[in-house]
Structure formats: structure tokens, C-alpha cells
Amino acid sequence: MIHRASSLLLAALALAACSGAPDDRTAPVATPAPGTAAIPADSVQYFNTIIGDRVFFAFDSSALDAIAQDTLRRQAEWLIANPAVTAVIEGHADERGTRDYNLALGARRANAVFQFLVGQGVEPTRLRTVSYGKERPEALCSNESCWSQNRRAVTVLAGAPLS
Amino acid sequence: MVRTLMVCLLALIATTAGAQEPGPLRLTISDPNVEPMPIAVPVFIAETPDAAALAAQITDVATNDLTGTALFRLIPREAYLARPASVDAAPDLAAWRAINADKLIVGAVATLPDGRLAVKFRLWDVATGQEDGAGLQFAGSAAEWRRLGHKLADEVYTRITGEGPYFDSRIVFVAESGPRGARVKRLAIMDQDGANLRFLTDGRDLVLTPRFDPTSQRIVFLSYASGQPRVHLMDLATGTRTELETLPGMTFAPRFSPDGSRVVMSLTQGGNTDIYVVPLGSRPRIRLTDSPAIDTAPSFSPDGSRIVFESDRGGSQQLYVMPANGGEAQRISFGPGRYAGPVWSPRGDWIAFTKLLGGRFYIGVMRPDGSDERLLTASYIDEGPTWAPNGRVLMFFRDLGGPNAVPVLMSVDLTGRNLRRVPTDQPGSDPAWSPLLD
Structure with a gap:
């Protein structure tokens, strides 16, 4: 499994290197900190740190861009390699929508991730979705640098060792 | 006492009838530039010695209701040249004319032999010297003394403006505490003026968007208690709480039908959100919309025949009206920006909404056919309007944004005047106005 994971990591590194424009929203795959080998x-x-537990969305959109799809392919491979683990996919929105609409938008985003992971071969019964709308912001400022971090879907694992 | 009142009334009619005096002064609140009417409200008379403290407090409750509308202005009590000795005696109207009072409220409070509290009052039109409506008495438990003040103020407001009452009502809202990234949200209830706050939930599960049954003291709201957002029903009298619908998926954006027998709400399955009506009881749910769009925030017209809702079926959030049993929907919002969260006025004449345009949120109103759109307020986030029972005042919440911002409750007249903060002990959002109490 460790062998498989490191080849995944290499693939991720290669993808990140080829993806062109730098994007501060990518999961931290490119430069594993010293000591990550011990994880x-x-x-x-x-x-959460090597595979990347979250993907990000454009304003009022639930479309998965190339970066998000790369992250989700890694998530799917990991989930298939760890079949005892289940996951809750949380859909979130930034604060610039109304409460009801953002709940529906968060559900759309979580569902987009769900469909993608299932399309990659993950058993649908292992996945559950929940929308938090604009209720659980990760970044707290009121400008695009925070909004872009809050428009997200996070795959939260259950049944795996924490570290 | 009744005889005394009658005698006074007859004498006054005799002195004024021949002079073709105009009727008592009236306020038209649809006029956005209305000048506050000067009123005199001497501290109510304590008719039993033990009622003195409550008489003063009830006077304050009623006076604050009236002046809080900005339709009335209290003439300071230091200026009063007379002090009524009794509700039954005709006041010295010259003394009230001298300080330019338009209306005079003479009130009295007494403890009844059974322990209840009685409040009686007479409203005088100072210019004509006529009593404006008949003297009235309310009685209630001493524990609910504030409600007696609200009922008195409602009666005065209704007589002078011709609009329905709304002061004797309550607000359920979401009380917020903790940092922005980890907010604790609890349902809370308070009187319309912010008094008598108490909590309805303990904060362990996230709760959102409470809405009142227009016919009873029940609410529906969203709770994450089961891990999924689900619509719950709570009876405020008993505290009993049930999950409303058993369909799998997320249920949210609930609102009662005008007769309280059904709840219209959104259900999300497979990422798609449509609108359903769920009867309370055993009858089956009815699906009202079936589109790949987000169809949500439904609200019944007060006659129960139509439902206004928001949908992004045309590409962005807009307002639509459809028959209450589903069917073809007509788009009614056509201005710039996005329109969300429509709420039909209990009077049927307006639909309030939240509008998003140019990075700001607005509270606005439009006619049910989409005409006469007016924006009443604006800020970083102004959201979630709820109507007073008389359909003439709106409450909503405001959040100015930033890492340390907290939401506050605000109210504004339908005309856009009298924007004011609603006093709450802690930050609040998602207000829901109750129907008038019994």
C-alpha cells in the first residue's frame, strides 16, 4: 500500500507540475513537508494532507474544474485502496448567497463530488453527503481570498486511523 | 361607573355636534414623510395601592410601542400642566391643547380581587375634545403584565392609523454565540419589543430558519440534530418537537400554509432541490415542482391559492408564482440582480424578498404581479424578511461582514422609514414574527 501511495504521490506531483498557473487552492501535494514520510x-x-480532502468551486457553481478532478481521482484511488473507510462529503458555500439557496448549492456541490467518486469506482454505500450552506466558513474575512476557500466540498473520513 | 362614562360622552357630543367639527385626527402610514403625532401619556393611575409600580411600567411598555413606530412622539411628562385624577373624569383638555398634544391617553391599573391585573384607558382627541373610540378595559395575569401594555398600545395604534395591531406578538429567532467559524445557534423567543427572552433549544444541534404557524403558537425550523438538515415542528406551548417528513435527503426552507394544516418546503435528493407540500397528519406529500433547477423558499399567498418561490431555472435566482397545487409558474422579478427568499404579506398586497446586486444585499417589496418594486434597506448582508401580523412592518437580519461581525435583528416600515435595531441580548438572525397573541 505504501508503494501504491508513493506512486500516487509521484503522479500527483507530475500533475501539479504540469497544471500551469499556480493556484493557492490546490491541496498541498507539491511539497510534502519534512517528516511526511512518517505519516x-x-x-x-x-x-487530508497528502491526497487532499477538499475541492473548490467558482462562485455560484458546482462544476468540478481540472484541479478538483485531479484531487478527486486521488481521493477515489485512496478510498478504493482503503475499503473499510466511509466518508461524509460536506458541501459548503460562501456567505454571498441567501441561506436557503446556499443550502441547495452546497448540496449540489457535495453531489457533484459524490457522483465523481462513484464514477471512479467508489461504492456509493460508503459515501454520504450533507450540505452546510454558508453555516461553516473555513476562512473568516469578507473578500474573495476567503470566499474562494469557503466554496468547497470536503471529504470527511470515518473508520481510518487519525495519523 | 358605566353611567358616569355615558354621561360624560353625551355632554361632549352635545358641545361639539353643532360646530361641524372635523373628526378625530388620523395618521396615514403609507405616507413615507409622515410627521410623528405628538401624544401625551401621563403615567397611568394606580387604582389599588399595590399596582403603583406596575402602572408606571405598563405606561412605559405602551408608550415605547407607540413611539417606536416613529409615527408618534411622546410630549415629555415634565411639560404636562394637568394630571388626570381618574379615567372616568373628563380631562381638562385646555391644559393638553396648551402643550400641543394631538392625543391624550388616560390609563389606570388595578389589581382585581382574583389577583389578576386590569388596565383601562380612554383615548382623547385633544383638538376636537372628543373621546376617540370607547373606553376599554383589559385584564390578564400579573405575570403577563407587559402584554396588557401591548394590547393597550395596539388599540391606540389601530384607532389612529386604521391599520391592524401587531404589538402583542412575539419573535422567534436564531440566537448566535461563539466565533464566526464555530457559531453556536439556538432558537430563542422573545416579545416583539425584545422582552422576555427565553431559549427553545440548547445549542447542541445547528438550527436555522424558524417560521410561525399563522394560526397557532407552533413553529417549523431546520435542525441538524440527525446529522442531516431536516425540517422539525415544535409546539411552543408544550415544547414537543418532531421531525416533519420521513423522505430521505435534505428538507429545508419550510413555511406553513395560511390555515396551518400544511407545510411547504424544499426537498433535495441527488443534489436536486424541488418544492413539496407536506400535510400535517397522515395524508401524502405532494410534489409541486420538478425541474433540475434549485426551487426553494416557497411562501403561500394568505388566501392559500398561490405560492411564490425562488428558482434558478432561468439561469439565476428569480421569483416565480405558481398555483398552490403546482402547475405553470410565472416569473415576477425582472430587475437587475438576483432575487431570493420571497415572503407573501399576511395582507396579500406585497411580497417581501432579499435582493442581491453588486455585492450588496437588499430587503425589498413588490406587488404579487412583480410591479412597484421598492428596495427598503441595503447593507453587506440584509436577509430574511418576516412580516408583522398587520403586514405593515418587516423584520430581518443584518450582517456587516468581516471576521468579527455578528448579525443583528432590524425592523423597517413597509414604506422604508423607521429603520431600527431590534433590541436582543445577543446576536440574532432568521427572525420569524408570530401571529397576534390571543
Whole structure:
């Protein structure tokens, strides 16, 4: 499994290198910090930091761009390699929509991730979706630098060792 | 006492009838430039010794209701040249004319032999010298003394403006605490003026968007108690709480039908959101929309025949009206920007909404056919309007944005005047105005 994970990591590095324009929203795959080799590849910590637990969306959109699709392919491979793990996909929106609409938009985003992971071969029964609308912002300022971090879908694992 | 009142009334009619005096002064609140009417409200008379403290407090409750509308201005009590000794005696109207009072409220409070509290009042039209409506008495439990003040103010407001009452009502809202990234949200209820706050939920589960049954003291709201956003029903009298609908998926954006028998709401399955009507009881739910768009925020017309809702079926959030049993929907919003969260006025004449345009949120109103659009307020986030029972005042929440911002409750007249903060002990959002209390 460790072998598989490191080849995944290489693939991710290659993809990140080829993806052109730098994007501060990409999961931190490009430069594993010293000591990451010690993170067990079947752990939540590995999934969250090396694979990337989240994807980001454009304003009022639930479309998965190339970066998001790359992240989700890695997530799918990891989930298939760790079949005992289940996941809740949380859909979130930034604060610039109304409460009801953002709940529906968060559901659209979570569902887009769900459909993509299932399309990659993950058992649908292992996945659940929930929308938080604009209720759980990750970044707290009121400008695009924060809004872009809050328009997200996060794959939250259950049943894996934390680290 | 009744005889005394009658005698006074007859004598006054005799002195004024021949002079072709105009009728008592009236306020038209649809006029956005209306000048506040000067009123005199001497501290109510305590008819039993133990009622003195409450008489003063009830006077304050009623006076604050009236002046809070900005339709009335209290003439300071230091200026009063007379002090009524009794509700039953005709006041010295010359003394009230001298300080330019348009109206005089003479009130009295007494403890009844059974322990209840009685408030009686007479409203005088100072210029004509006529009593404006008949003297009236309210009685209620001493514990609910504030409601007696609200009922008195409602009666005065209704007589002078011709509009329906709304002061004797309550607000359910979401009380917020904790940092912006980890807010604790609890349902809370308070009187319309911010008094008597109490919490309805403990903050363990996220709760959103409470809405009142227009016919009873029940609410529907969104709760994450089960891990999924689901519509719950709560009876405020008993505290009983049930999950409303058993369909899998997310249920949200609930609102009661005008007769309180059904709840219209959104259901999301497979990422798609449509509108359903769920009868309370055993009858089956009815699906009202079936589109790949986000169809949400439904609200019944007060006659129950139509539903206004928002949908992005045309590419962006806009308002639509459809028959209450579903069917073809007509778009009614056509201005620039996005329109969301429509709420039909209990009087049927306006639809309030939240509008998003150019990075700002607005509270606005339009006619049910989409005409006469007016924006009443604007800020970083102004959202979630709810109508007073008389359909003439709106409450909503405002959030100015930024890492430390907290939402506050605001109210504004239908005309856009009298924008003011609603006093709450802690930050609040998602207000829902109750029907008038019994």
C-alpha cells in the first residue's frame, strides 16, 4: 500500500507540475513537508494532507474544474485502496448567497463530488453527503481570498486511523 | 361607573355636534414623510395601592410601542400642566391643547380581587375634545403584565392609523454565540419589543430558519440534530418537537400554509432541490415542482391559492408564482440582480424578498404581479424578511461582514422609514414574527 501511495504521490506531483498557473487552492501535494514520510498512508492525516480532502468551486457553481478532478481521482484511488473507510462529503458555500439557496448549492456541490467518486469506482454505500450552506466558513474575512476557500466540498473520513 | 362614562360622552357630543367639527385626527402610514403625532401619556393611575409600580411600567411598555413606530412622539411628562385624577373624569383638555398634544391617553391599573391585573384607558382627541373610540378595559395575569401594555398600545395604534395591531406578538429567532467559524445557534423567543427572552433549544444541534404557524403558537425550523438538515415542528406551548417528513435527503426552507394544516418546503435528493407540500397528519406529500433547477423558499399567498418561490431555472435566482397545487409558474422579478427568499404579506398586497446586486444585499417589496418594486434597506448582508401580523412592518437580519461581525435583528416600515435595531441580548438572525397573541 505504501508503494501504491508513493506512486500516487509521484503522479500527483507530475500533475501539479504540469497544471500551469499556480493556484493557492490546490491541496498541498507539491511539497510534502519534512517528516511526511512518517505519516501512515492509510491514515486520515495522510488523506487530508497528502491526497487532499477538499475541492473548490467558482462562485455560484458546482462544476468540478481540472484541479478538483485531479484531487478527486486521488481521493477515489485512496478510498478504493482503503475499503473499510466511509466518508461524509460536506458541501459548503460562501456567505454571498441567501441561506436557503446556499443550502441547495452546497448540496449540489457535495453531489457533484459524490457522483465523481462513484464514477471512479467508489461504492456509493460508503459515501454520504450533507450540505452546510454558508453555516461553516473555513476562512473568516469578507473578500474573495476567503470566499474562494469557503466554496468547497470536503471529504470527511470515518473508520481510518487519525495519523 | 358605566353611567358616569355615558354621561360624560353625551355632554361632549352635545358641545361639539353643532360646530361641524372635523373628526378625530388620523395618521396615514403609507405616507413615507409622515410627521410623528405628538401624544401625551401621563403615567397611568394606580387604582389599588399595590399596582403603583406596575402602572408606571405598563405606561412605559405602551408608550415605547407607540413611539417606536416613529409615527408618534411622546410630549415629555415634565411639560404636562394637568394630571388626570381618574379615567372616568373628563380631562381638562385646555391644559393638553396648551402643550400641543394631538392625543391624550388616560390609563389606570388595578389589581382585581382574583389577583389578576386590569388596565383601562380612554383615548382623547385633544383638538376636537372628543373621546376617540370607547373606553376599554383589559385584564390578564400579573405575570403577563407587559402584554396588557401591548394590547393597550395596539388599540391606540389601530384607532389612529386604521391599520391592524401587531404589538402583542412575539419573535422567534436564531440566537448566535461563539466565533464566526464555530457559531453556536439556538432558537430563542422573545416579545416583539425584545422582552422576555427565553431559549427553545440548547445549542447542541445547528438550527436555522424558524417560521410561525399563522394560526397557532407552533413553529417549523431546520435542525441538524440527525446529522442531516431536516425540517422539525415544535409546539411552543408544550415544547414537543418532531421531525416533519420521513423522505430521505435534505428538507429545508419550510413555511406553513395560511390555515396551518400544511407545510411547504424544499426537498433535495441527488443534489436536486424541488418544492413539496407536506400535510400535517397522515395524508401524502405532494410534489409541486420538478425541474433540475434549485426551487426553494416557497411562501403561500394568505388566501392559500398561490405560492411564490425562488428558482434558478432561468439561469439565476428569480421569483416565480405558481398555483398552490403546482402547475405553470410565472416569473415576477425582472430587475437587475438576483432575487431570493420571497415572503407573501399576511395582507396579500406585497411580497417581501432579499435582493442581491453588486455585492450588496437588499430587503425589498413588490406587488404579487412583480410591479412597484421598492428596495427598503441595503447593507453587506440584509436577509430574511418576516412580516408583522398587520403586514405593515418587516423584520430581518443584518450582517456587516468581516471576521468579527455578528448579525443583528432590524425592523423597517413597509414604506422604508423607521429603520431600527431590534433590541436582543445577543446576536440574532432568521427572525420569524408570530401571529397576534390571543
